[in-house]
Amino acid sequence: MVSAIALMAVPVSAADTRIALVVKSLGNGFFDAAAKGAEQAAAELGGIEIIYTGPTSATAEGQIEIINALIAQQVDAIAISANDPDALVPALKKAMDRGIAVISWDSGVAAEGRQMHLNPSDTALIGETIFKLAADYLPDGGQVAILSASSTAANQNSWIDAGKEALPTMFPNIELVATVYGDDDSVKSTDEAKGLIASYPDLKAIIAPTTVGVVAAAQVVTDMGLIGKINVTGLALPSEFKQFIDSGASQAVALWNPIDLGYSAVYIANALATGTATAEPGSTISIGHVGEITLDDATSAAMAAPFTFDASNIEEFSKIY
Amino acid sequence: MSDTQIRRIPDRLDNPLRSAIFSWQSLLLLVATAIFVANSLATPYFLNPWSISDATFNFTEKALIALAMALVIISGEIDLSVAAIIAFCSTMMGFALQFGVGTFGLVVIGITTGLLCGAFNGALVSGLRLPSIVVTIGTMSFFRGLSFIVLGDQAFKGYPSSFAYFGQGYVWWVVSFEVVLFLIMAVIFYFVLHRTSFGRQIFVIGNNPVTAEFSGVRVRRIKFLLFCLTGVMSGLAAVLLTSRLGSTRPSIATGWELEVITMVVLGGVSILGGAGSIIGVVLAALIMGLVTFGLGLLNVPGIVMSIVIGTLLIAVIALPILAGRLRARMER
Numbered sequence: 001m002v003s004a005i006a007l008m009a010v011p012v013s014a015a016d017t018r019i020a021l022v023v024k025s026l027g028n029g030f031f032d033a034a035a036k037g038a039e040q041a042a043a044e045l046g047g048i049e050i051i052y053t054g055p056t057s058a059t060a061e062g063q064i065e066i067i068n069a070l071i072a073q074q075v076d077a078i079a080i081s082a083n084d085p086d087a088l089v090p091a092l093k094k095a096m097d098r099g100i101a102v103i104s105w106d107s108g109v110a111a112e113g114r115q116m117h118l119n120p121s122d123t124a125l126i127g128e129t130i131f132k133l134a135a136d137y138l139p140d141g142g143q144v145a146i147l148s149a150s151s152t153a154a155n156q157n158s159w160i161d162a163g164k165e166a167l168p169t170m171f172p173n174i175e176l177v178a179t180v181y182g183d184d185d186s187v188k189s190t191d192e193a194k195g196l197i198a199s200y201p202d203l204k205a206i207i208a209p210t211t212v213g214v215v216a217a218a219q220v221v222t223d224m225g226l227i228g229k230i231n232v233t234g235l236a237l238p239s240e241f242k243q244f245i246d247s248g249a250s251q252a253v254a255l256w257n258p259i260d261l262g263y264s265a266v267y268i269a270n271a272l273a274t275g276t277a278t279a280e281p282g283s284t285i286s287i288g289h290v291g292e293i294t295l296d297d298a299t300s301a302a303m304a305a306p307f308t309f310d311a312s313n314i315e316e317f318s319k320i321y
Numbered sequence: 322m323s324d325t326q327i328r329r330i331p332d333r334l335d336n337p338l339r340s341a342i343f344s345w346q347s348l349l350l351l352v353a354t355a356i357f358v359a360n361s362l363a364t365p366y367f368l369n370p371w372s373i374s375d376a377t378f379n380f381t382e383k384a385l386i387a388l389a390m391a392l393v394i395i396s397g398e399i400d401l402s403v404a405a406i407i408a409f410c411s412t413m414m415g416f417a418l419q420f421g422v423g424t425f426g427l428v429v430i431g432i433t434t435g436l437l438c439g440a441f442n443g444a445l446v447s448g449l450r451l452p453s454i455v456v457t458i459g460t461m462s463f464f465r466g467l468s469f470i471v472l473g474d475q476a477f478k479g480y481p482s483s484f485a486y487f488g489q490g491y492v493w494w495v496v497s498f499e500v501v502l503f504l505i506m507a508v509i510f511y512f513v514l515h516r517t518s519f520g521r522q523i524f525v526i527g528n529n530p531v532t533a534e535f536s537g538v539r540v541r542r543i544k545f546l547l548f549c550l551t552g553v554m555s556g557l558a559a560v561l562l563t564s565r566l567g568s569t570r571p572s573i574a575t576g577w578e579l580e581v582i583t584m585v586v587l588g589g590v591s592i593l594g595g596a597g598s599i600i601g602v603v604l605a606a607l608i609m610g611l612v613t614f615g616l617g618l619l620n621v622p623g624i625v626m627s628i629v630i631g632t633l634l635i636a637v638i639a640l641p642i643l644a645g646r647l648r649a650r651m652e653r
Contacts, residue, residue, distance in 0.1 A: 026622050056623035059575055060566065065379050069617030072372035073364075086478045086568035090489055 016049040019269045020070045021262060022063060022080040023054035024107065029239075031081070033320040034106075034262030038079075041266035044288060048270060051075065060084035067091040071098055077269035080114075081106040089113035101272035103279075105265040108300065115272055115279035116295055118265055120256035122302035126209070126235075127162025129254050129306045131171050133233040134205040137251045141173025142204035145196045147217050147234075149184040149210040159209050177203070182213045189216035197224065208234035214253060218244035238309050238317035245314045257307030258321060260290050264303050268293070345589035345641065349604035352637065356608060360615035367618055374495035376614035378488075378565065380584075381499040382558040383577055384606035387584040388510040389554040391602045393547045394585055395514075397527040397594030398453040400548060402442060403555045404577035405464035410434040410559035412468040415477025415569035424484045431563070432556040438464055439552015443545035450541075453548075461578065468571035478568040488565025499561055506554075511599040523547070527594030584609055587634055608633070 021038045023031035035052040042048040051070070055062025060083045070078055071094060078095055082088050082104055092102050092113040102109075105118040121129075134144045148156045160179065167174060177200050182189025189208075193216055197203060206221070208214035214234040218241070221230050227249050236253035244250045264287040271277035277285045279299055286292045293301035309317055360367040367373075386403050393400050413434045414427045422430065438460070445456040490498045514520040525533040526540050534540050563569055588605035590597030609630065616626045 026624060051620050053620050053622065056627055057576065059572065060570070061562075061574065061577075062623060064566075065613065065617060066623075068375040068378060069614060069620075072369065072375055072614075073366045073618055073620075084476070084566075084568070084570055086476050087566035087570065087573075090485070090565060090567045 016047055017077070017270060017273055018049045018051060018073070018075045019077045019079060019266055019273065020051040020053060020075045021265065022066055022070070022078060023052075024063075024081050024083050025058040026054045026056065029319075030258045030321040033258035034081075034265070037259035037262030037264075038266045040259070041263040041270075041288060045267070045270055048266070050266065055083075058083050060087035063088060064091045067095060071095050071100065074098075075100060077101040077103070077273040079103050079105055079265040079269045080109065082109045083107070085110045085113075101269055103265065103269050103272065105261060111298060115299065116268065117298075117300035118261070118268060118293070119300060119302045120261055121304060121306050123158045124162045124166070125302060125305040126159045127164075128166045128170065129308075130159065130207050130209050130234055131163045131167060131174060133252055133254055133308065134207050134231065135171040135174050137231050137233075138174065138204055141171075141175070143175050143177045143200055143202050144205040144207055145177050145200060145203055146179040147189060147193055147196065147206055147208040147210075147213045148179060148181050149213065151181045153184075153210075156209050182208075182210075182216060184210055184212040186212060186216050189213045190220055193217040193220040194224075197221075197226065197230065203230055205231045205233060208232065208236075211235060211237050211240065211255075214250075215240055215244075218249045221249045222247060235306065236309070237321060238314055239319070239321060241309075242314050242318040245309070245311055252308050252310035254306035254308045256303075260307065261303060263288060264290050264293070346598065346600050346604060348637065348641065349588070349601060349608060352633075353604055353608050353611065356611045356615060360611060360618070363615065364618045367615065370495045372614075372618075374491075374497060374500075376610055377497060377500045379613055380606050380610035381497075381503045382561050382565075383581050384503055384584060384603070384610075385506055385558050385561075386551065386554050386577075386581045387588070387602050387606055388506055388599065389547070389551040390581050391585045391588065391590050391597055391599065392510070392514060392523055393453075393551055394582075394590050394592060395527045395594055395597045396523045396544060396547055397530060398446060398544060398547070399457065399582070400442060400453065400551045401457040401578050401582075402438070402460040402464055403551060403558075403581055404574045405461045405468075406435055406438040406552060406555035407559040407562060407574040407577065408468040408571055409438060409464040410556045411563045411569040411573050412471050412477070412571065414559070414563055416471060418477060418480060424481050427480070427484060428487070428560050431560040432553055435552045435554070435556020435559060436549055437552070438555070439549040440545070442552065443548030446548060447541040447545040465571065468573075472569070472571045476568050476570045480564070480567055484564055485567060486564070488561045488563070499565075502557075502561075507599060507603050514599050519543070524595060527591075527596070529595075580609070583630065583634060587637055 021035055038050045042050050053066055063083055078100055085108055089110050089112055092109060096102050102114045103116050104114045108117040146160060180192040180196060182192045189212060206217045208217050214236040218232040221227060221232050232250045233253055235255050241253055267287040268285050271285050272279055281295055281297045281299060284292050284294045290304055295301050390400060410431045414431045417427060417430045442457055442460055445451050446453045487498055492498055492501045522538045522543055525538055526543060530540050562574060584605045585602055586592055588602035612629060613626055
């Protein structure tokens with residue numbers, strides 16, 4: 001046992017900046033992809049050791065045990081996707097008290113428990129992106145309709161409103177004819193998609209900013225033999241949606257890119273740990289090839305517009321998540 | 322005659338030294354020491370008073386419940402609802418917080434809720450004579466279900482800063498309140514189990530409840546009290562954990578019942594009842610804490626950690642049984 005544990009010990013050179021990427025749980029493709037991005041960032045920056053870790057089951061208590069172990073190892077930074085925004089605060093405060101830079105990404109921690117939070121995207125960028133996905137394949141413009149989740153879903157409503165605001169200036173020849181709600185239910189989404197197609201014979205695209213609706217709409221278009229006539233787009237999981245990109249029912253969809261998220265988290269954690277940036281409202285931090293972020297009043301920031309998946313990359317990403 | 326050949330007839334099966342060396346506690350102590358040494362060699366961060374202090378937080382709350390669970394299991398019963406009781410106690414504390422209840426009141430509410438949950442279990446087991454495994458599987462869902470009804474996907478937060486002492490405070494230097502409380506409780510439980518007639522009665526019940534009944538032991542009353550006791554200890558653990566997390570969510574302490582039972586079984590308590598010791602349980606808690614923290618320092622993924630704990634459990638349980646068989650074969 002002694003030798004077994006000793007063998008597992010990883011030699012650490014003192015000069016390295018050690019950044020811990022703590023995820024909700026291990027064995028999740030989304031987070032494995034984020035870890036891949038973190039390693040990319042570490043390779044670019046140099047002198048960084050990434051510690052990719054997380055509990056077996058997605059609990060706050062499990063993450064606290066890991067945070068305690070990371071504090072004891074005197075890591076330089078912790079970048080965490082939290083299982084609970086509140087329960088981790090005392091443990092992360094202790095980490096900050098002992099001089100460790102703490103950021104949250106993907107799933108945030110309450111403001112007093114971290115220096116900054118990195119959102120994958122923000123409302124305005126998502127709103128623009130869902131219309132851009134349709135407009136990119138409609139050079140002459142045309143009618144589009146939205147198939148959303150429930151009418152009370154705060155996320156979807158705010159994205160659609162942001163998109164509508166951008167519509168007149170950014171995509172003047174796109175006409176939004178209807179917004180219907182499939183309640184994130186496959187059957188209802190299917191019925192609503194059929195209804196749209198029946199009501200608007202000139203419909204050129206269906207935009208579904210929800211992973212359930214987008215699959216239902218693409219299935220309807222496929223079943224009714226309308227591939228090539230109506231383009232389905234929106235926010236979709238590459239693994240669920242690959243078949244519709246392959247069949248041509250959809251040209252492109254978008255979602256957050258976990259690789260870029262892990263990559264950016266490491267850039268930010270490194271900047272804060274080495275003191276080349278500070279986490280204050282208004283400060284900007286470079287995130288390598290992804291660009292740069294600006295912290296808002298709540299010291300959180302949006303990484304980028306959702307990442308587009310089309311025929312060129314869906315194969316690769318469908319294996320990840 | 323000159324040859325005064327003395328034939329030694331042992332007056333007991335094993336001499337005390339020999340039985341002490343081969344006892345379960347010694348084995349656990351050996352394992353704990355080995356893990357401690359291994360940790361110290363494997364990582365430069367382990368031998369640091371603050372690290373070891375931080376490590377204790379990983380197991381003290383579970384170990385507190387394990388003390389009471391040991392008594393329940395020795396009596397031949399089991400309580401699978403302890404983690405759900407934590408969730409319900411924590412929810413009730415958070416609920417009281419909304420009405421401005423202070424630190425002292427919160428502690429009283431947490432422990433009282435635990436007592437009531439335990440009494441509910443005890444009444445079903447002793448009063449209605451239902452099997453405890455069935456009862457507590459039911460109340461496991463029931464208590465956690467109540468917490469989910471109250472909270473849904475929300476959280477209670479904003480506990481007073483004085484409340485944070487129980488799960489985050491230090492009595493002296495690196496010695497946390499949690500550790501001190503655990504050590505005091507361990508001593509109390511040791512005396513109750515090994516030095517009082519109440520403790521002897523628990524062993525008797527576990528070995529043979531019918532004999533116990535006919536010997537005048539009030540079996541059902543004692544079992545009821547034991548379930549109340551696990552309830553109280555779960556309530557106490559809920560106070561500590563809620564204080565440590567500074568918030569309540571209905572998913573708090575998910576899966577802890579199995580970790581608590583693992584500690585008890587690793588500590589040499591027979592899962593069939595009738596045998597076990599508090600020292601064993603304390604050592605087992607220490608071992609589990611050291612192993613998880615040591616592996617954590619090496620950034621071993623949690624999945625591997627579960628495998629190590631599982632292997633340890635099977636090894637520690639199988640070793641004495643195999644050794645016993647080997648000895649029996651050699652003596653034949």
